[in-house]
Amino acid sequence: MTGGRVRLDGREVLSGIDLRVEDGDVLALTGPNGSGKSTLVRALLGLLPLSGGRTEIYGATPARFRDWARVGYVPQRLPMGGGVPATVREVVASGRTARQSRWRLASAADRAAVDRALDAVGLADRARDSAHLLSGGQQQRVLIARALAGEPDVIVMDEPNAGVDADNQRALARTLGTLAAEGRTALLVLHELGPLEPLITRTVRLENGRIAAETRLREPAPSGRRETLEQPAGSAA
Numbered sequence: 001m002t003g004g005r006v007r008l009d010g011r012e013v014l015s016g017i018d019l020r021v022e023d024g025d026v027l028a029l030t031g032p033n034g035s036g037k038s039t040l041v042r043a044l045l046g047l048l049p050l051s052g053g054r055t056e057i058y059g060a061t062p063a064r065f066r067d068w069a070r071v072g073y074v075p076q077r078l079p080m081g082g083g084v085p086a087t088v089r090e091v092v093a094s095g096r097t098a099r100q101s102r103w104r105l106a107s108a109a110d111r112a113a114v115d116r117a118l119d120a121v122g123l124a125d126r127a128r129d130s131a132h133l134l135s136g137g138q139q140q141r142v143l144i145a146r147a148l149a150g151e152p153d154v155i156v157m158d159e160p161n162a163g164v165d166a167d168n169q170r171a172l173a174r175t176l177g178t179l180a181a182e183g184r185t186a187l188l189v190l191h192e193l194g195p196l197e198p199l200i201t202r203t204v205r206l207e208n209g210r211i212a213a214e215t216r217l218r219e220p221a222p223s224g225r226r227e228t229l230e231q232p233a234g235s236a237a
């Protein structure tokens with residue numbers, strides 16, 4: 001994103017945002033409530049229009065970007081529900097749809113990816129339960145599993161640890177550690193680095209809709225995956 005600016009309800013919520021997430025980065029976006037973190041994440045993904053500047057995902061504007069299977073997004077609040085009650089497994093399996101041809105049924109690879117994602121968040125034993133009956137922290141883990149199931153190259157999580165207990169925060173750190181070791185990229189909105197601290201390569205702090213501080217903590221893990229990508233790997237956003 002270059003010179004990114006977002007206005008909502010006539011108020012400038014983000015301005016002058018220059019941010020480039022490099023391949024393999026595990027970037028922590030921090031800042032006080034209302035500083036614009038969720039807005040920035042949504043603007044980077046093209047879910048909110050910019051009122052100035054420009055942004056790209058793997059070299060394409062969000063409107064032209066097609067390869068959504070490469071991107072996983074865990075929103076801060078659940079847009080889950082929507083009428084038909086779905087099981088935990090169904091919600092997690094919906095994370096595969098960007099990878100599936102429209103006419104093809106779920107393959108063994110799809111099912112295996114869903115199983116791995118359920119295991120990673122410790123919800124394998126709840127797979128048949130109705131997702132909307134789970135606790136808030138469990139629903140958050142369902143959304144994380146949905147994003148993991150898509151096996152994205154970049155995973156974007158808005159406060160993945162909010163309302164999540166210490167054991168499950170450590171479980172998420174293990175999962176993200178595996179992804180990072182594979183050279184995948186993560187953009188995480190966090191209030192505290194907590195158990196994720198050893199994985200974080202960069203922190204970017206927002207204040208009043210502007211980048212107030214940036215630090216590089218460590219270099220990204222060398223990527224063994226880049227050569228295997230079908231498309232030239234640019235940088236996210």
Ligand SMILES: Nc1ncnc2c1ncn2[C@@H]1O[C@H](COP(=O)(O)OP(=O)(O)OP(=O)(O)O)[C@@H](O)[C@H]1O
Binds near residue numbers: 009013031034039076
């Ligand atoms: N749809 C909207 N219309 C108008 N203002 C909005 C809208 N969404 C967010 N805002 C405002 O934009 C500012 C930034 O909100 P945002 O949700 O990005 O903050 P945040 O940094 O994610 O905060 P938190 O830590 O509480 O999640 C806030 O002042 C908020 O009131």
Ligand SMILES: [Mg+2]
Binds near residue numbers: 037038039076158
């Ligand atoms: Mg937020």
